[in-house]
Amino acid sequence: MDEEEEEVAAFWDDFADSYIAAQRESQVPIVRDVIQTLQSQLTDQIILDVAAGAGRFALPFASSAKKVILSDISKNMLAYADQVATKQQLTKLSFRHEAWSNLKQKRELADVVFVNMAPFLKADDLAALTKLARKTVVISRVIQQKDVLLDYLLEGISDPSDEQRLMATYEKWLNDNKIDYQQQIFHYAVHEQVGRQEIWNSLVDELNFKQQQLVLRRLDQCFKGKTVFENTRYYDFKLIWWRRIR
DSSP states (O other): OOHHHHHHHHHHHHHHHHHHHHHHHOOOOHHHHHHHHTHHHHTTOEEEEETOTTTTTHHHHTTTSSEEEEEESOHHHHHHHHHHHHHTTOOSEEEEEOOHHHHTTOOOOEEEEEEESOTTOOGGGHHHHHHTEEEEEEEEEEEEEEEHHHHHHTTTTSOOOGGGGHHHHHHHHHHHTTOOOEEEEEEEEEEEEEEHHHHHHHHGGGSOHHHHHHHHHHHHHHHTTOSEEEEEEEEEEEEEEEEOOO
16 A cells, blocks of 8 residues: 555544444445345355445345455454454455555456445546456445435535535446446435434534534524424435446
8 A cells, every 4th residue: 555545544444433333323224225126146146345344235245145355445444344244154255455556456356346435436447346347346325415404504514525426427437438237226214313412512623613603593493492303314325237348
């Protein structure tokens, strides 16, 4: 790894515990839906999960796959996945601690190459990603998300993430290269009770004084003297997959 990749690895190693905790608390059944959608492509196949993290997808894949390879830049993420795999007595797994810059030089490492929400993956990487697969390439990403409370509180303060537009660049690359692909969109709504103090504590350190005053006024409008707000978060995930043409 070069110096920049070492910094990225250190970030994800430090962030691993928080990231894993957030995944455990997630109420979005995207893993189940991806597996149901792609069951015929995954069964009895060797699967490479690129940026596998703590194994959110890779470990469930192992129940029907011939073998699952987890590749990630974070050794702490992979160590956690290994621990969970041991507890669940999953044996059809192997681990690759490496950066994308190394992995993308390889060829035909698996029948199926799967990527979920890889922050580094750009459209220009799809040629290399495709060459990693013998049969099928699969990408999953959030394409839209809305948090009723947060979006209102931060309107005009926080800009939407460009990451949500990445899927469109992938599809443009596929169309430009005349590669046929399939797609599926999943819609989710998560309902939750949010405490006023909890949401304020999560935001206050990221705001300047003027922004804090604006958010406080908006909190008053939303909570109306109550301590709890009935919030809804919406997520749209898009799944695309294509066959490698040799």
